[in-house]
Amino acid sequence: MIGLSHYLIVSALIFSIGLMGVLRRRNLLMLFFATEVMLNAVNIAFAAISHYYNDLTGQMFAFFIIAIAASEVAVGLGILIVLYKKHGTLDLDDLASMKG
Amino acid sequence: MYEMVAFYLFSVLTIGLFLITVMSKNVLYAMTSLAAGMVLISGFFFILGADFLGVVQLIAYVGAIMALYSFAMMFFDATRDIKEKNTNPALVFLLGGLSAVVLVLMFAAPIHSDAIQALYPMHEGVGNAQDVGIVLFTKYLVPFEVAALMLLVAMIAGIILAGKKMDQSLTEDMSADDEILTQKDEK
Numbered sequence: 001m002i003g004l005s006h007y008l009i010v011s012a013l014i015f016s017i018g019l020m021g022v023l024r025r026r027n028l029l030m031l032f033f034a035t036e037v038m039l040n041a042v043n044i045a046f047a048a049i050s051h052y053y054n055d056l057t058g059q060m061f062a063f064f065i066i067a068i069a070a071s072e073v074a075v076g077l078g079i080l081i082v083l084y085k086k087h088g089t090l091d092l093d094d095l096a097s098m099k100g
Numbered sequence: 101m102y103e104m105v106a107f108y109l110f111s112v113l114t115i116g117l118f119l120i121t122v123m124s125k126n127v128l129y130a131m132t133s134l135a136a137g138m139v140l141i142s143g144f145f146f147i148l149g150a151d152f153l154g155v156v157q158l159i160a161y162v163g164a165i166m167a168l169y170s171f172a173m174m175f176f177d178a179t180r181d182i183k184e185k186n187t188n189p190a191l192v193f194l195l196g197g198l199s200a201v202v203l204v205l206m207f208a209a210p211i212h213s214d215a216i217q218a219l220y221p222m223h224e225g226v227g228n229a230q231d232v233g234i235v236l237f238t239k240y241l242v243p244f245e246v247a248a249l250m251l252l253v254a255m256i257a258g259i260i261l262a263g264k265k266m267d268q269s270l271t272e273d274m275s276a277d278d279e280i281l282t283q284k285d286e287k
Contacts, residue, residue: 002107007144008204010111014118016200021122023192027182029127029173033134036165037118040141043157051148055218056235059150063236066160067247071254073165077172078261084176085264 007048015041028080028090032073039069106147114140125181127173135166152229172262 018041021034043062050058084090117137124130138161145154220235222228236244 002104006107007148010115012200012204013115015203016196017115017118017122019199020192020196023195024189025122027127029176030130030182032169033121033130036134036161037121037137040138040161043153044141044144047145047148047150047153050150053218054222056220056222056231059153059232060220060235060240062150062153063156063232064243064247066156067251070160070165071251073168074254074258075261077168078258080172081175081262082264090176 004048004052008045011041011045011048013041014038014044017041026092028083028092028095031092032076032080035072036069039065103147106143110140110143110147113137114144125183127176127182131166131169131173134169135162138162138166149228151227152232 015038018034018037021037022031025031025034043065046058046062046065048058050056050062080090083095087095089095114137117133117140120133121130121137124133138157142154142157142162145151145157220239222231
């Protein structure tokens, strides 16, 4: 039988995949993909806890996380487009302009 | 039984697809595997009885956010492989694994205590969407409105940031546009 810990382990695995992506990616668009993976992992954990404790609070938090992710993507992609217009690249190593 | 099969199928597929997202060098592959993984995550929500959350995941994540990503990808050069230099991959794997262990401990610590009780319990015989609606529009009304305002601000910010100099092409050089203009003048 599938218990709460199964879902939490899957969620932690997906979260660590996303975290690994955040650590190793140098391209800003790919970095955004990795953050989306992390947000989805947390949503799974919230929905699972909400189901196994018969409590709706977890689902509420998942809704607000989806809303925050949507606005993050809207603003972030706008900033990415401005950056690409200015520098012609999305690589973080090339964008480090405060190297002194 | 069916729940178990569905859970293992969804989890293996999701983890595999997200690994492709994180490891792939091609933006197109990364984006399509991310979209597919999000569809499968909505499958998790349907197993867990959170029907409304699953529908919102399908509409908002797969429908809106991935469409936004694919539109933004048209601004960048998506066909070229991304070259990234990784200075120390072993350190990245070590840090990722350690953080995963810490995360599991953080999630597991409060759950194994008996002090948890449901704040807004689900009702028997009431659909999930109805239940969610009642709680969302009574207890969580103020955060809901604040989230709506935040989405409005984000929409305006996105339009203003992306909309500047929209008439210029980003990927092609400007000489191509000039050629088109001169051709028009000749006619």
